[in-house]
Amino acid sequence: MHKIKHAVAVLVAGFGSLTAPHALAASANTSVVGGTASAQVAAPLQLVAVNALQFGSMAQPQVGGTLTISPSGAISTTGDMGTATAVMQTTARSAASFNVTGIAGMMFTATGVSQVTISNGSARMTVGQFTINGTFSGGQIGANGTYTFNIGGTLTAAAGQAPGTYSGTFPITVAYN
Amino acid sequence: MIINKRLLTAVVIAAAIGNVSMAKAASGNTSTAAGTASATVVAPIVLTHTTGASLNFGKFTVGAGGTVVVNSTGTGSVTSDVGFVPGGSSTTADQFSLTGDNSRNFGISTTNGTITNGSKTMSFTTAPSSTTGTTSATGTYSFTVGGTLTVTGTETPGAYTGTYNATVVYQ
Numbered sequence: 327m328h329k330i331k332h333a334v335a336v337l338v339a340g341f342g343s344l345t346a347p348h349a350l351a352a353s354a355n356t357s358v359v360g361g362t363a364s365a366q367v368a369a370p371l372q373l374v375a376v377n378a379l380q381f382g383s384m385a386q387p388q389v390g391g392t393l394t395i396s397p398s399g400a401i402s403t404t405g406d407m408g409t410a411t412a413v414m415q416t417t418a419r420s421a422a423s424f425n426v427t428g429i430a431g432m433m434f435t436a437t438g439v440s441q442v443t444i445s446n447g448s449a450r451m452t453v454g455q456f457t458i459n460g461t462f463s464g465g466q467i468g469a470n471g472t473y474t475f476n477i478g479g480t481l482t483a484a485a486g487q488a489p490g491t492y493s494g495t496f497p498i499t500v501a502y503n
Numbered sequence: 504m505i506i507n508k509r510l511l512t513a514v515v516i517a518a519a520i521g522n523v524s525m526a527k528a529a530s531g532n533t534s535t536a537a538g539t540a541s542a543t544v545v546a547p548i549v550l551t552h553t554t555g556a557s558l559n560f561g562k563f564t565v566g567a568g569g570t571v572v573v574n575s576t577g578t579g580s581v582t583s584d585v586g587f588v589p590g591g592s593s594t595t596a597d598q599f600s601l602t603g604d605n606s607r608n609f610g611i612s613t614t615n616g617t618i619t620n621g622s623k624t625m626s627f628t629t630a631p632s633s634t635t636g637t638t639s640a641t642g643t644y645s646f647t648v649g650g651t652l653t654v655t656g657t658e659t660p661g662a663y664t665g666t667y668n669a670t671v672v673y674q
Binding site: 368370372373374375378379393422424426442446451481483488492493494497500 | 534540543545
């Protein structure tokens with residue numbers, strides 16, 4: 327019994343002495359060098375609507391017509407919308423503006439729908455012919471990673487259009503080109 | 504066998520992660536935002552002449568001529584040789600009311616006119632109580648119109664009548 331116990335003790339000691347040289351041998355047989363891993367995460371393209379397309383106030387048109395606001399804010403009318411809109415404007419008429427953020431220098435396209443309706447209860451008017459600087463194209467994101475563009479459009483009002491405040495939304499989508 | 508199954512599971516998870524990251528990349532390439540379009544149609548401005556009201560220059564003798572002035576509150580006065588008939592003259596200013604958009608500014612203008620009795624005429628000018636106005640919070644407003652009648656002294660006795668126009672326009 328005594329002898330066996332001793333033998334076990336020796337074996338343990340033997341293993342103990344064996345592990346130390348092995349560890350030393352291992353560090354000498356391998357070499358570790360820092361490698362380089364790289365990836366580029368592109369800034370996602372992001373579009374935010376900033377200002378609304380404001381057609382302002384107009385007296386009820388008798389024959390109806392159109393009111394166009396260009397991307398630069400110029401106003402033109404057809405029908406009797408010229409006289410109808412010659413009223414005091416409580417909020418300034420303006421083109422819509424959108425802000426794009428993304429990769430600096432990247433070209434992007436912008437697309438929209440042909441027309442939407444804006445409503446006041448059951449009464450409706452259409453807004454269409456959306457434009458960015460005359461054409462519906464896109465732009466190039468600036469060096470600072472942002473770009474702002476305006477959207478103009480044309481409002482069509484009917485004869486005797488019901489009084490009220492009309493509002494609606496129109497989607498604009500931008501995509502890297 | 505058990506080890507193989509574990510490997511397969513790991514591969515499936517990796518593939519799933521791959522798909523998710525690809526989907527994220529694709530969505531980052533486009534972005535859609537909804538712009539808002541708005542417009543306000545205001546109630547039409549409608550002018551109404553108050554029934555029974557009129558710009559009344561009263562009853563007077565012409566003498567060698569002059570003017571009859573009725574201010575916007577209806578008070579009359581005469582100049583030169585024109586004289587009101589004592590107790591028989593009641594001058595009045597004309598009255599109008601309008602409805603329209605709430606709290607909106609508008610302009611008021613009135614024309615000149617003539618009043619006639621047979622072949623005889625007298626001309627008059629008009630003046631509204633205000634040339635601009637603002638509708639009330641409920642979209643109403645009223646105003647009066649006075650005027651100045653020119654008398655030449657050649658008019659024959661009789662009742663003279665005529666019309667003029669009042670116009671209101673949103674500003």
